[in-house]
Amino acid sequence: MIKGWCPDLFTPMQSGDGWLVRVRPRRSVLSAAEARVIADAAERHGSGVVELTNRGNVQIRGLTPASAGLFASAMVEAGVADRGGRHNLLMSALAGVDPSVHPQTACVADALDRALAEAGDLDGLPDKFLFLVDGGGAAGLQLVRADIAVRASHGGWAIWLDGAPLGALCDGNRIADAVLVLARGFLALAKGARRMCQLVKSDGAADLFRQAGLAAAIPSGANGEAGWVGFRAFGAEMGGFDLGIPFGQMRGEGLRELAAFCEGYGDAALRITPWRSVILAGVRADRADALGRAATDWITEAQDPRRHIVACPGSPGCASATVRARADAEMLAAVPLASLVHVSGCGKGCAHPFPAPMTLVGRDGAYDIVRDGRAGDAPFAAGLTMADAAKMLMGMV
Numbered sequence: 001m002i003k004g005w006c007p008d009l010f011t012p013m014q015s016g017d018g019w020l021v022r023v024r025p026r027r028s029v030l031s032a033a034e035a036r037v038i039a040d041a042a043e044r045h046g047s048g049v050v051e052l053t054n055r056g057n058v059q060i061r062g063l064t065p066a067s068a069g070l071f072a073s074a075m076v077e078a079g080v081a082d083r084g085g086r087h088n089l090l091m092s093a094l095a096g097v098d099p100s101v102h103p104q105t106a107c108v109a110d111a112l113d114r115a116l117a118e119a120g121d122l123d124g125l126p127d128k129f130l131f132l133v134d135g136g137g138a139a140g141l142q143l144v145r146a147d148i149a150v151r152a153s154h155g156g157w158a159i160w161l162d163g164a165p166l167g168a169l170c171d172g173n174r175i176a177d178a179v180l181v182l183a184r185g186f187l188a189l190a191k192g193a194r195r196m197c198q199l200v201k202s203d204g205a206a207d208l209f210r211q212a213g214l215a216a217a218i219p220s221g222a223n224g225e226a227g228w229v230g231f232r233a234f235g236a237e238m239g240g241f242d243l244g245i246p247f248g249q250m251r252g253e254g255l256r257e258l259a260a261f262c263e264g265y266g267d268a269a270l271r272i273t274p275w276r277s278v279i280l281a282g283v284r285a286d287r288a289d290a291l292g293r294a295a296t297d298w299i300t301e302a303q304d305p306r307r308h309i310v311a312c313p314g315s316p317g318c319a320s321a322t323v324r325a326r327a328d329a330e331m332l333a334a335v336p337l338a339s340l341v342h343v344s345g346c347g348k349g350c351a352h353p354f355p356a357p358m359t360l361v362g363r364d365g366a367y368d369i370v371r372d373g374r375a376g377d378a379p380f381a382a383g384l385t386m387a388d389a390a391k392m393l394m395g396m397v
């Protein structure tokens with residue numbers, strides 16, 4: 001257990017409030033029963049704080065090295081997780097319930113998941129290396145970057161390498177094999193590159209695609225929306241209800257409430273999105289208003305400013321922080337935000353490792369502000385209290 005590792009269920013990472021682990025929901029879905037198992041175990045073995053990550057994982061905080069092992073065992077015993085490989089695979093959460101999601105999505109993702117778990121030669125991939133299967137539809141993952149992304153395209157499937165302008169069409173039955181070749185190609189050519197976009201920038205993508213027997217010809221078309229909030233119809237009578245999790249964090253009782261909601265209003269499953277929300281599917285249109293009224297602790301309105309705020313735990317949750325990033329971010333909820341604001345406890349930018357229109361970065365107990373950049377970029381203002389930073393953001397975002 002080494003500080004700084006990208007954690008998973010069996011490899012805890014030390015943080016300011018103890019150790020943390022991540023559960024990767026199979027097919028991005030948790031049953032209500034699984035959600036309760038996680039909530040109970042998070043309280044028994046950790047601090048009871050449960051977070052959703054920007055990769056659709058469920059993160060448990062406040063563990064010890066010993067209790068992290070007990071938590072992992074509880075997940076395996078309850079069938080919430082197995083001891084498969086450590087690869088990161090994100091897939092469309094609405095496969096099988098949203099008719100606009102490509103019908104092969106679950107098959108393609110399952111085949112790739114198995115192939116990655118069984119491959120014995122991919123352990124050298126960087127911890128953060130992300131595979132993605134995006135079947136499109138209402139909760140499509142067009143805006144999610146992945147090192148190797150498989151996306152529904154042109155009535156079939158195509159594969160993109162992060163940073164490459166063109167993707168390659170691929171037969172659905174060949175995807176798992178092709179992705180393994182691409183991942184092996186990355187390992188062979190990486191020369192110290194930690195992410196696919198670095199390798200593509202230095203060497204291009206043509207060799208990798210050629211090794212996989214693919215021809216890149218499809219523009220990326222990376223548009224779309226990062227989910228929605230509230231009810232969206234999937235047919236005449238049924239639909240999905242997207243509940244945002246404020247700042248991606250809740251306590252065990254919150255997760256139990258979500259489990260009760262999905263049983264009472266939906267199909268008894270929580271579909272986890274990478275934009276820190278859960279979607280309840282199978283919700284009757286005539287019950288959507290009642291669900292919205294009951295869900296007082298969650299984001300149910302598109303205009304809720306908290307939709308536009310991403311924050312890491314900051315202090316005391318993380319030892320690297322000198323500011324209470326998540327608690328301070330609550331102050332921004334009063335600012336009418338129209339674009340993303342990232343509140344980062346330090347320059348590492350864990351919660352949003354990409355450029356944002358505005359990034360507030362904790363340093364020596366105060367905040368610097370970076371415009372159109374990452375947390376580690378040069379700020380245009382420095383040494384502010386959160387109250388002063390909030391005033392400065394008024395009218396700027």
Ligand code: SF4
Nearest residue numbers: 312318345346349350
């Ligand atoms: S950005 Fe810094 S303070 Fe926030 S979680 Fe990462 S290391 Fe900790």
